[in-house]
Amino acid sequence: MEFRGFPYTPYSIQIDFMKALYHSLNQGGVSILESPTGTGKTLSIICSALQWVYDRRQQDKSKVQSPHHSTDDAHIGSDDEPDWLRNFVPNKDNLTQEKKINKKFGFGGCDRRRNRKESCKDLFSRDLEEEDCNKRGENKSSRKKNDGVELSDDEFLLDEYESEEEGALGGGKSKRKAGGVSISSSSDEEGEKDGSDGEEEEEEKAFKIYFCSRTHSQLSQFIKELRKTLFSNEINVVCLGSRKNFCINEEVLKLGSSVRVNERCLELQKNKKKNEVSKIKNFSAEGRIRRTKASSGCPMLRKHKLQKEFRTETSQHGALDIEDLVRIGRSIGTCPYYGSRSMVPAADLVVLPYQSLLSKSSRESLGLNLKNSIIVIDEAHNLADSLISMYDAKITSSQLESVHSHIEKYFTRFRNILGPGNRRYIQTLMVLTRAFLQTLDNKKDLSNVNNCQAEEIAADTKAVCDTSIAINDFLFSLNIDNINLVKLLQYIKESNLVHKVSGYGEKVASLQEGLALDHNGGCGEEGSTLSSFRALVDMLTSLTNNDGDGRMIISKMRSTCSGLLGGFLKYVMLTGEKIFSEIVDEAHAVILAGGTLQPIEETRERLFPWLPPNQLHFFSCSHIVPPESILPIAVSRGPSGQSFDFSYNSRSSLVMVEELGLLLCNLVAFVPEGIVVFFSSFEYEGQVYDAWKKSGILERIMRKKRIFREPRSNSDVELILKEYKETIDGLSRGTKDGVRHNGAVLLAVVGGKISEGINFSDGMGRCIVMVGLPYPSPSDVELMERVKYIESLGEPNCGKRPEISVGEHYYNGDAQTAFSILRSCKRRGKEYYENLCMKAVNQSIGRAIRHINDYAAILLVDMRYASDSSKRSFSHPTNKLPLWIKDRLVSATNNYGEVHRLLHHFFKYNKKRECQ
Ligand code: SF4
Structure with missing residues (x-):
């Protein structure tokens, strides 16, 4: 087996690594490949994985041409290989020459790409959507206006929402069709389709490689290594990242945080929709189309032709990193974020951050199809912890207060004209937010404002006011266990409640204070009103998990000499196996790569306990240095x-x-x-x-x-x-x-x-x-919850009630209790704690x-x-x-x-x- 795409003469450990990876891809399933930093791991991954994809596609092609064609490894490196691969010497001259030759083989080269029929339908072709919006708009305008509503507040009034069953909350199906943009989780998913609607599905490439790493600089490093290989000009590669990394709209960028950039971008897409609706209405009423306001949508997404130009331009340059894509986006004047997303279906290799691949909602919103794909997760140390932390949810007391007061104001204003469905759900939300706030209230501590010394100590040790509790216990203790959270979440999503309530709140605030709100709609410490609603939705979603899947952390408000310290509720996910099984089931092979991945047994138990040990392949190579x-x-x-x-x-x-x-x-x-x-x-x-x-x-x-x-x-x-x-x-x-x-x-x-x-x-x-x-720190409540959970793995009632002699289920984070938890651990939990250190x-x-x-x-x-x-x-x-x-x-x-x-x-x- 030879890896001629490798740009230098490989060292023996690099050959070993590439062979191990190639073999893993032949086998499929899950493999853990360890190679110390500085041993050319990235280059080895690229050359082995792309070689394998190339070989596999060739084999599949041969199979189609000749049903009796053998498909075993004997063909690898045989005379069937194209000349470019056999004679490859990495210098500029023959790179140019080889490029001409290899157009007819394997991957879609850049020339080929250039000639490829541009099949992506533009981002702005919204015929269907417009039609739908139009209908919605008409429905709304035909709705009978209620006497008590001033015309100017009408836009904030919720559409009728009825359940089939009256009485029990959300007991029946909603009669209302989903409409508008709604907040559904903290991921990017909200409104994602706004930017990408109208894209025509391109045929997915077989055995597409998804390479993910932790940071953007690591992804850039990957692209740099890829450029050293011949594959760089032979494959369709696209780099994905967050809006914050890609955005070229200066007005949006200056908002700073990722959350704010996301929200503003989505808001712009929403505005664009609105304007498109009004444009259609104008057409119907007056027989002519009025020009849409210049402020609608993001200017970087206005001309769909430019998005096409972006795709064409980027396909000329081989492998590009995020900075390159942003540069091209700027020079053309079109959004590189949506531009790069539209290139995913045709890509042979997608380079993206962890979060985008491992979080289900991100995968869905980006339209990533993992079927038969090859997933390489680099820097996979602590993967289990990173993975489950993506499913954590947190809401602070100030966010809860903001949501509660917005809903209350809204309800006061519209209660007499809202239908019974809306009224009931909104009241339920008020009950919930009030209950959450009450549980964070720490009257005892707040009354003790003069005892500065004790309070500073409490603030320093942070965790002493934190307690952990199971989901069901939490719901029972707040007396909210009878609320159907699934239906409530469905209502929030379908009713567009978040935008109506926050929009109304912002309008009232600006009228009352005479202040012009910034684009972000009144940002507090934790971001905008929308962020607060988003946090609430995340928290409610977490509470629909199984009781044993995670724990609630309650960190009460407390006073210090420097002021009141806000509390928070946090859901901590403990199990990663269900999350990871979705990925493993879809993909052809999953490769975890890293410099130091031991101990693999812990990774296996936490991420894929269903895999028999002999189906998890492990390879570790020694260091390159003497x-x-x-x-x-x-x-x-x-x-x-x-x-x-x-x-x-x-x-x-x-x-x-x-x-x-x-x-x-x-x-x-x-x-x-x-x-x-x-x-x-x-x-x-x-x-x-x-x-x-x-x-x-x-x-x-x-x-x-x-x-x-x-x-x-x-x-x-x-x-x-x-x-x-x-x-x-x-x-x-x-x-x-x-x-x-x-x-x-x-x-x-x-x-x-x-x-x-x-x-x-x-x-x-x-x-x-x-x-x-x-x-x-053993005072970290979340950590000790993980220790307890991991200790219980493999036990018959895993995740239910860890067999640890701490006695009570409320653990308040003090060091002595933590040490007694650690002492009670017989094996896994203690080892996990020690492994974290090492x-x-x-x-x-x-x-x-x-x-x-x-x-x-x-x-x-x-x-x-x-x-x-x-x-x-x-x-x-x-x-x-x-x-x-x-x-x-x-x-x-x-x-x-x-x-x-x-x-x-x-x-x-x-x-x-x-x-x-
Ligand atoms: S469409 Fe692109 S450029 Fe415009 S705000 Fe969104 S991310 Fe930024």
């Missing part, structure tokens, strides 16, 4: 012999913090270039920094290397990293304080921006210091080695990392390290002198090797 380029050491003592124990109870010891400082003073003296020190939290980093400053240690370190600290704000990270790099590169040596530095130290935080997505190749990270074991460690330390000539030392500073490797238990933290680190770990040293000698020798050796 053993002498990595030196991981468990450091249990500092230079003066003080032992390191950074567990929660002892980490504040000043003696130990100082010992850590002495260790760093020693390191900066001989470790070249950059040292990255990871702490478990911003708070602890701050504590250590202040102690070092006080004791003069900071000054001693700064005589050798400049110190940088990870900022809390993500937007400042880039600047800090730039300065850190410049200092290491020698660009700013001696310029800051007259001291000639021999590099820099970066104090970073596990789980922060730096530990997740930043690479510390070469001088950026010659030594990574991990301080302690960064266990997550996954975070692996993420942080795995970013130091990025290519074959790179080298770095990794210091795991805590006596809990040290062990006698022959007696090490299965659950020992170092057993959860990636294989390529674990195999080279110096797990025990007699004293710090030995650590120093090993490091000295390591850097001397590698420096020499670098110079050769």
